[in-house]
Amino acid sequence: MDSYKINLAEKDISESYLNISYYLNKYLGKLPEPPLHPGTKQPAGPADLSPIFPMGVIMQEVSLDEFVPIPDEVRELYKMFRPSPLMRAYRLEKELSTPAHIYYKYEGGNATGSHKLNSALAQAYYNKQEGVETIVTETGAGQWGSALSIACHYFGLKCKVFMVRISYDQKPYRKVIMKMYGSDVHSSPSIQTEYGRKVLQENPDTPGSLGIAISEALELAVQDEKTKYALGSVLNHVLLHQTIIGQEAKKQMEMAGEYPDTVIGCCGGGSNFAGIAFPFIADTLSGARKNTRFIGVEPASCPSLTKGEYKYDFGDTACMTPLLKMKTLGSDFIPSKIHAGGLRYHGMAPLVSFLHEEKFIEARAYEQLEVFEAGVKFARTEGIIPAPESSHAIKAAIDEAMVCKETGESKVILFNLSGNGMLDLQGYDDFLSGKLKN
Numbered sequence: 448m449d450s451y452k453i454n455l456a457e458k459d460i461s462e463s464y465l466n467i468s469y470y471l472n473k474y475l476g477k478l479p480e481p482p483l484h485p486g487t488k489q490p491a492g493p494a495d496l497s498p499i500f501p502m503g504v505i506m507q508e509v510s511l512d513e514f515v516p517i518p519d520e521v522r523e524l525y526k527m528f529r530p531s532p533l534m535r536a537y538r539l540e541k542e543l544s545t546p547a548h549i550y551y552k553y554e555g556g557n558a559t560g561s562h563k564l565n566s567a568l569a570q571a572y573y574n575k576q577e578g579v580e581t582i583v584t585e586t587g588a589g590q591w592g593s594a595l596s597i598a599c600h601y602f603g604l605k606c607k608v609f610m611v612r613i614s615y616d617q618k619p620y621r622k623v624i625m626k627m628y629g630s631d632v633h634s635s636p637s638i639q640t641e642y643g644r645k646v647l648q649e650n651p652d653t654p655g656s657l658g659i660a661i662s663e664a665l666e667l668a669v670q671d672e673k674t675k676y677a678l679g680s681v682l683n684h685v686l687l688h689q690t691i692i693g694q695e696a697k698k699q700m701e702m703a704g705e706y707p708d709t710v711i712g713c714c715g716g717g718s719n720f721a722g723i724a725f726p727f728i729a730d731t732l733s734g735a736r737k738n739t740r741f742i743g744v745e746p747a748s749c750p751s752l753t754k755g756e757y758k759y760d761f762g763d764t765a766c767m768t769p770l771l772k773m774k775t776l777g778s779d780f781i782p783s784k785i786h787a788g789g790l791r792y793h794g795m796a797p798l799v800s801f802l803h804e805e806k807f808i809e810a811r812a813y814e815q816l817e818v819f820e821a822g823v824k825f826a827r828t829e830g831i832i833p834a835p836e837s838s839h840a841i842k843a844a845i846d847e848a849m850v851c852k853e854t855g856e857s858k859v860i861l862f863n864l865s866g867n868g869m870l871d872l873q874g875y876d877d878f879l880s881g882k883l884k885n
């Protein structure tokens with residue numbers, strides 16, 4: 448039997464991020480439509496975004512370069528947890544009696560347990576470079592908030608986090624983690640902002656949403672020059688930072704002597720899916736590879752890719768963000784209280800939405816119970832407790848492997864295991880004791 452684990456060396460950490468916009472521009476001759484200014488409805492330029500974001504990330508939003516260099520300071524910090532391992536899921540394959548080869552890239556092995564640290568470190572770096580003192584942000588399940596918290600701490604920045612109320616209550620330990628790293632954490636909607644107070648007055652029992660939390664964070668960012676905002680998904684620069692995952696995976700698949708037939712990732716705002724998929728989609732666009740399938744997986748309760756409308760919409764609830772052309776359920780959509788908190792977002796990254804619209808990627812949605820069942824099966828075979836978000840990707844990988852069992856094809860399936868679920872045990876407990884509902 449070949450090895451379970453395919454490791455790269457520190458020196459193999461990529462020196463640059465891979466920019467899918469370069470490939471779209473060069474080979475497809477088309478790009479997603481630009482963001483629009485919320486007031487004028489004209490294309491939003493760098494100057495419109497500069498009160499919110501540092502110029503370093505704004506330039507990445509619009510870059511058409513093939514590669515964007517990773518700053519040395521960021522690469523140095525990546526060495527603490529990268530390259531991440533690529534695993535062959537032999538035990539899962541055996542359990543399923545499938546001829547498929549299943550591989551997963553494990554992004555849950557770092558300090559905060561998910562892929563989010565890849566972008567948090569880069570964003571903290573660019574803010575620090577430009578003299579920012581405080582970063583405000585939102586967090587759903589808390590993975591982004593904890594990643595940004597330690598990243599801010601490493602770069603000597605203050606961090607203020609608005610955490611969606613349902614997660615603040617359901618997942619109390621994440622807020623402890625953020626406080627451990629020195630951040631200020633507020634349950635959102637909060638009384639810290641005008642918008643939060645308004646929402647609370649109108650709907651005191653709201654579970655909150657990412658859209659509301661983003662509005663709160665933005666309100667503070669625009670009020671102070673030394674305070675900027677950071678987003679953990681959706682925008683081009685965040686997806687760009689995550690391509691470090693797929694670039695490593697490509698090298699590792701090569702070491703395994705394989706190339707994936709199917710690449711799978713769960714989709715909240717689209718960043719971890721983009722991270723694993725874009726370097727392979729680049730091969731499809733350039734014509735280097737044909738027939739690779741890409742599958743984005745989302746919860747049936749928040750189906751922006753499968754059921755959303757492709758149109759300009761706001762990224763937040765208070766309609767403060769630029770308008771983004773994306774698959775959306777509407778910026779006032781409040782998703783139900785599923786445990787995969789990281790997937791409860793009304794919109795999908797413009798780049799992922801565009802690629803779906805152009806038929807480069809497929810999308811599917813699963814109910815909560817079948818997802819948890821897949822997560823338990825994975826834990827019992829591979830040993831890792833997956834984040835409920837990641838279990839969506841696992842479910843799709845298992846379904847694809849079961850198709851291979853019927854057809855007898857030994858396809859190569861690669862999925863991103865975006866995070867571990869050690870802080871999601873309440874959800875698994877509810878599932879195991881039959882309390883969880885779709």
Ligand SMILES: *Cc1c(COP(=O)(O)O)cnc(C)c1O
Nearest residue numbers: 680715716717718719789836866
């Ligand atoms: C945040 C999160 C997601 C969803 O966000 P994307 O931007 O779509 O990747 C998925 N998995 C985990 C573990 C997360 O923390």
